[in-house]
Amino acid sequence: RGRREGGWGGWYGRGGGWKVGVERAGENGWEDWKGLVDLCVCLVSSPARAEGNAVRLVGGSSGSEGRVEVFYNGAWGTVCDDSWNDLNARVVCQQLGFFGNSYATSGSQFGPGASTQPIWLDDMTCAGTEDYLSSCPNRGWGVHNCFHWEDAGVICRGKEIWGGEGRR
Numbered sequence: 001r002g003r004r005e006g007g008w009g010g011w012y013g014r015g016g017g018w019k020v021g022v023e024r025a026g027e028n029g030w031e032d033w034k035g036l037v038d039l040c041v042c043l044v045s046s047p048a049r050a051e052g053n054a055v056r057l058v059g060g061s062s063g064s065e066g067r068v069e070v071f072y073n074g075a076w077g078t079v080c081d082d083s084w085n086d087l088n089a090r091v092v093c094q095q096l097g098f099f100g101n102s103y104a105t106s107g108s109q110f111g112p113g114a115s116t117q118p119i120w121l122d123d124m125t126c127a128g129t130e131d132y133l134s135s136c137p138n139r140g141w142g143v144h145n146c147f148h149w150e151d152a153g154v155i156c157r158g159k160e161i162w163g164g165e166g167r168r
């Protein structure tokens with residue numbers, strides 16, 4: 001939890017630095033706003049912000065394709081192509097805001113990750129409906145039997161308009 005400030009002050013979340021003006025001192029008093037503050041704190045600490053959910057595409061000829069990299073434990077790591085398929089790709093693409101078809105690539109088609117990069121995820125078996133790639137069943141962070149030449153990739157179609165690429 002954070003600490004209260006007066007007036008139109010804010011509420012500092014556990015992570016520090018985050019602030020929102022949800023508190024208003026006045027006739028209704030602090031308690032009436034407490035629920036709203038709790039909601040905001042909840043949103044900040046929700047799984048959507050949890051480490052391990054961030055993905056990016058690297059090495060493609062555009063922003064809609066590339067080697068899949070996941071951020072976990074302070075490092076961008078790759079995903080193994082074992083059992084990698086279009087359902088897994090769909091989760092990655094939808095997470096990145098693409099709404100069209102999704103295609104899996106294997107065998108480090110977009111180049112292998114650096115030798116210093118971890119291979120974070122292996123044997124992914126997404127149903128295709130997960131919000132985040134890291135939610136899909138897998139062996140566990142960093143548990144794998146792979147090499148970087150097996151790095152998984154995706155080709156995504158249908159970028160949202162505000163993504164800057166227009167429809168394709």
Ligand code: CA
Nearest residue numbers: 080081082150
């Ligand atoms: Ca493989």
Ligand code: CA
Nearest residue numbers: 082122123145
């Ligand atoms: Ca494997």
